[in-house]
Amino acid sequence: MVDIAVIDYGMGNLRSVHNALSAVAPDASIVVTGDPDVVAQAGRVVFPGQGAMPDCMRELDMRNLRNAVLDAAHNKPFLGICIGLQMLFERSTEGDVPCLGVLPGQVVRFGHDLHDAEGNRLKVPHMGWNQVHYSDGHPLWQGIAQDERFYFVHSYYVQPSQVALVQAESNYPLPFVCAVARDNLFAVQFHPEKSHTAGLQLLKNFASWNPV
Amino acid sequence: MLAKRIIPCLDVTAGRVVKGVSFVELRDAGDPVEIARRYDDQGADELTFLDITATSDDRGIIFRIIEEVARQVFIPLTVGGGVRQVEDVRNLLNAGADKVSINTSAVVNPQLIADASARYGSQCIVVAIDAKQVAPGHWEVFTHGGRKATGLDAVQWALKMQKLGAGEILLTSMDRDGSKIGFDLPLTRAVSDALEIPVIASGGVGNLQHLVDGVKQGGADAVLAASIFHYGEYTVQQAKQFMAQQGIEVRL
Numbered sequence: 480m481v482d483i484a485v486i487d488y489g490m491g492n493l494r495s496v497h498n499a500l501s502a503v504a505p506d507a508s509i510v511v512t513g514d515p516d517v518v519a520q521a522g523r524v525v526f527p528g529q530g531a532m533p534d535c536m537r538e539l540d541m542r543n544l545r546n547a548v549l550d551a552a553h554n555k556p557f558l559g560i561c562i563g564l565q566m567l568f569e570r571s572t573e574g575d576v577p578c579l580g581v582l583p584g585q586v587v588r589f590g591h592d593l594h595d596a597e598g599n600r601l602k603v604p605h606m607g608w609n610q611v612h613y614s615d616g617h618p619l620w621q622g623i624a625q626d627e628r629f630y631f632v633h634s635y636y637v638q639p640s641q642v643a644l645v646q647a648e649s650n651y652p653l654p655f656v657c658a659v660a661r662d663n664l665f666a667v668q669f670h671p672e673k674s675h676t677a678g679l680q681l682l683k684n685f686a687s688w689n690p691v
Numbered sequence: 692m693l694a695k696r697i698i699p700c701l702d703v704t705a706g707r708v709v710k711g712v713s714f715v716e717l718r719d720a721g722d723p724v725e726i727a728r729r730y731d732d733q734g735a736d737e738l739t740f741l742d743i744t745a746t747s748d749d750r751g752i753i754f755r756i757i758e759e760v761a762r763q764v765f766i767p768l769t770v771g772g773g774v775r776q777v778e779d780v781r782n783l784l785n786a787g788a789d790k791v792s793i794n795t796s797a798v799v800n801p802q803l804i805a806d807a808s809a810r811y812g813s814q815c816i817v818v819a820i821d822a823k824q825v826a827p828g829h830w831e832v833f834t835h836g837g838r839k840a841t842g843l844d845a846v847q848w849a850l851k852m853q854k855l856g857a858g859e860i861l862l863t864s865m866d867r868d869g870s871k872i873g874f875d876l877p878l879t880r881a882v883s884d885a886l887e888i889p890v891i892a893s894g895g896v897g898n899l900q901h902l903v904d905g906v907k908q909g910g911a912d913a914v915l916a917a918s919i920f921h922y923g924e925y926t927v928q929q930a931k932q933f934m935a936q937q938g939i940e941v942r943l
Contacts, residue, residue: 490812491784491811491812491815492784492785492788492789492811492815494761494784494785494786494787495761495765495787495789498761498762498765498787499765501762502762502765529811529812529814529815530811530812531809531812591887595692599910600883600884600910601693602886602887602888602889602890602912603887603888604813604814604858604888604889605693606814606858606859606889606912607693607694607695607696607736607889607912607913608693608694608696608736608942609692609693609694610692628694628942630766630767631693632767632814632858633814650692651692651693652692672765673765673766673767673789674765674766675731675765675766676765678765679765
């Protein structure tokens with residue numbers, strides 16, 4: 480019995496995700512897998528990702544993983560990370576491709592000429608440690624301070640069309656959504672596996688989360 | 692808002708962390724895994740490992756070090772040195788690196804940057820540029836650990852790397868490296884202003900004010916330093932507190 484399946488669709492390095500989950504859930508059986516059957520049988524699912532949206536969607540379908548992801552996103556504890564958050568929405572302006580459509584809304588790019596209040600240029604990708612302001616007491620924020628910093632690296636962000644989905648926001652320089660949740664699903668733009676103690680706490684919370 | 696990053700750099704050869712002056716005169720600083728853990732405890736935002744091993748025989752050592760560090764340290768890890776082909780990028784990522792830094796091979800084969808970023812994403816491709824001033828306001832790119840002139844203008848080269856898919860630039864002033872007199876601020880400013888992607892300033896840090904100057908005057912998104920941390924002059928935490936006192940947003 481696999482406790483946690485980390486979905487591998489060939490985009491990017493999942494070693495970090497596996498290392499971090501192993502650190503917070505040492506007794507759990509954790510596998511990195513591209514096998515839809517293993518995903519279907521796992522107790523909980525992590526959906527990570529790196530790279531460009533058109534490639535991610537193509538690779539996911541080439542490996543016949545779409546249905547396994549859709550099923551998990553509706554039926555068991557599910558954690559999306561970075562592109563794994565973005566892919567849940569309906570459409571991305573990155574390559575102008577349709578995504579999985581689990582959640583209503585779209586994925587858009589940061590502007591090309593961003594500046595902070597002092598006039599300094601803000602670089603894209605948004606890379607580094609930024610503050611996360613969460614909106615309510617979701618179990619996955621347990622033990623994590625309000626406005627704690629997490630590690631981000633991305634050029635696109637999600638725009639949910641339902642306010643109720645929004646779990647947290649960050650600023651660059653304007654507020655953008657960096658975490659969403661619905662029922663058994665939680666998804667974040669930042670990388671908890673690379674966010675030191677706060678990130679490990681979030682993963683630990685996920686590993687024991689029992690959504691009703 | 693986004694914090695400016697402080698990145699301790701570990702130059703590794705034969706399984707040890709070393710540091711030289713102007714790319715020569717190496718001095719032992721200790722065990723890489725132990726040092727990585729110490730900087731992680733002190734609040735480092737990322738760690739960079741540069742494999743400066745001269746012979747290919749010892750290449751396996753860096754993989755074992757990265758595997759060991761990645762199991763214990765949960766912040767981004769960048770690894771560079773000797774990366775020549777897409778397969779080298781893959782092997783380092785599989786060992787636990789989050790980003791791979793490419794220097795000489797980007798000049799020898801610029802297509803490597805396009806291929807590697809297309810395959811693994813721009814976010815994990817760092818192009819390292821070693822630059823030396825050749826005239827006021829002009830800097831030339833050097834390769835092979837600073838031994839070989841390329842004739843390339845550093846700002847133009849950085850722009851080309853951005854276009855090919857680099858996610859970040861690690862910019863080292865050869866004139867300042869190991870000097871402890873501060874970053875080459877005009878160089879840092881020129882490259883940072885020209886690019887949309889983040890720039891890490893490197894080379895020359897001797898005190899905490901230099902880190903502040905790199906951000907405020909150089910416009911760097913991150914600052915990299917080695918010897919001020921290795922030999923116990925300052926902790927990463929002290930550096931961050933000093934930067935925060937100077938009004939720079941950092942992760943404390």
